[in-house]
Amino acid sequence: MTQPPLDPQPSCCDDYDPHALGVEEALARIDAVVAPVAGCERVALRAALGRVLAADVIAPADVPAHANSAMDGYAVRAADLPAGGSVSLRVVGTALAGAAWDGTLGAGEAVRIMTGGVLPAGADCVVMQEAALRDGEEVRIGSGHRAGQNIRLAGEDLPRGATVLAAGRRLAPADLGVLASLGLAEVTVRRRLRVAFFSTGDELRSIGEALDAGCVYDSNRYSLHGLLTRLGVELIDMGVVRDDAAALRTAFREAAACADAVISSGGVSVGEADFVKEILGALGHIDFWKIAMKPGRPLAFGRIGDAVFFGLPGNPVSVVVTFYQFVQPALRRMMGQSATAPVRVRVPLLAAVKKRPGRVEFQRGVLERAADGSLGVRPTGEQGSGILSSISRADCFIVLPTACAGGAPGDLVDVEPFEGLC
Ligand SMILES: Nc1nc2c(c(=O)[nH]1)N[C@H]1C(S)=C(S)[C@@H](COP(=O)(O)OP(=O)(O)OC[C@H]3O[C@@H](n4cnc5c(N)ncnc54)[C@H](O)[C@@H]3O)O[C@H]1N2
Numbered sequence: 001m002t003q004p005p006l007d008p009q010p011s012c013c014d015d016y017d018p019h020a021l022g023v024e025e026a027l028a029r030i031d032a033v034v035a036p037v038a039g040c041e042r043v044a045l046r047a048a049l050g051r052v053l054a055a056d057v058i059a060p061a062d063v064p065a066h067a068n069s070a071m072d073g074y075a076v077r078a079a080d081l082p083a084g085g086s087v088s089l090r091v092v093g094t095a096l097a098g099a100a101w102d103g104t105l106g107a108g109e110a111v112r113i114m115t116g117g118v119l120p121a122g123a124d125c126v127v128m129q130e131a132a133l134r135d136g137e138e139v140r141i142g143s144g145h146r147a148g149q150n151i152r153l154a155g156e157d158l159p160r161g162a163t164v165l166a167a168g169r170r171l172a173p174a175d176l177g178v179l180a181s182l183g184l185a186e187v188t189v190r191r192r193l194r195v196a197f198f199s200t201g202d203e204l205r206s207i208g209e210a211l212d213a214g215c216v217y218d219s220n221r222y223s224l225h226g227l228l229t230r231l232g233v234e235l236i237d238m239g240v241v242r243d244d245a246a247a248l249r250t251a252f253r254e255a256a257a258c259a260d261a262v263i264s265s266g267g268v269s270v271g272e273a274d275f276v277k278e279i280l281g282a283l284g285h286i287d288f289w290k291i292a293m294k295p296g297r298p299l300a301f302g303r304i305g306d307a308v309f310f311g312l313p314g315n316p317v318s319v320v321v322t323f324y325q326f327v328q329p330a331l332r333r334m335m336g337q338s339a340t341a342p343v344r345v346r347v348p349l350l351a352a353v354k355k356r357p358g359r360v361e362f363q364r365g366v367l368e369r370a371a372d373g374s375l376g377v378r379p380t381g382e383q384g385s386g387i388l389s390s391i392s393r394a395d396c397f398i399v400l401p402t403a404c405a406g407g408a409p410g411d412l413v414d415v416e417p418f419e420g421l422c
């Protein structure tokens, strides 16, 4: 009997696959499918950290509300100050932060003022106290001052009516402060995204179970727990599902019924227990399942009902890399967050990297600063997609393009600092 021809196995077979999508194309295909979820809620300011604004925030008033002093010193009229030599002014009052001086400054007068004190009417200059010599009711001031100095203008931080934070903004700690400075007690944010996730594989054991021969502890669910928690979504942890078509089908159905997005890990390759693509195809729709990248070539993307589905590869590093490169931007878009391009910097390699042409590689590295202040990147060593410690030790991806055939110390490479992995 004649055997079918085998795929040739040239030395680069592991790295080139004509059926795999380019990284950019895969991102574009995902972007074309996902959309922000409907629904929003009002939340108290403290609870808004990490949430995505559903509407622009417009400043209801000027911040600061009044012109005030940026220094402890004396509020004066610039016209009273000399071009050379010095002048003595009469101190007629004191303005503290929160306790204004109500009068109007006349010619030859000064008001003692503290940082944050409201600028008295008539004053247009603040002289810091180190540049003034107090003597009883008088203060002596020299030359070199100008109108407007050391004054914070009303509305110079946030003018009334300005868009302070735009819809789509994921609220960071300083944003809470900005909203508080406007006196806003609540904001309108998108509802939380619901994300269901599970691990697949008969070899997986949960923490607390005995590790039978040939088995491994399920680490992927913990990496995903961390990544999803940082993203601020509602987690639906569905545990470990065995490599059994019926059990997997049930898990997929249940996950898709309760979540906006479903993430599985494992079972997406070509092995005998790799059921994920088949089930996704039967219950929903597969958009693609192979990407020309390493790690993370087998990644199934599609839909089941209203939920988007990511079938991540089982290898622990591949899970984190594919989450970071594909799942996170998609979930952010679903959360209503405005798109932001990942930050990449070009720096020299501090040690050699091995790579074969054919796929984009996301190797793991640590950014180092040399004595002269310049940055370089040191690969974390062994880069196998089962070496999970390579990513926990790293603080950046070294992004090596498809055609790259390795690199030597000093070669320039693109580096993507992690956000949220370390
Ligand atoms: N003949 C081929 N074999 C493989 C290919 C290929 O193209 N042809 N691709 C390889 C690549 S690349 C990857 S990545 C893996 C992905 O395969 P699966 O998604 O089917 O993953 P599994 O086989 O289920 O597991 C792979 C590996 O990872 C371990 N694993 C899985 N889940 C977990 C977990 N939750 N926690 C810890 N470790 C986990 C699992 O035990 C395996 O060692 O396929 C290659 N093979």
Ligand code: MOO
Binding pocket: 293, 294, 295, 296, 297, 298, 313, 315, 318, 385, 386
């Ligand atoms: O492409 Mo796989 O994710 O390297 O092990």
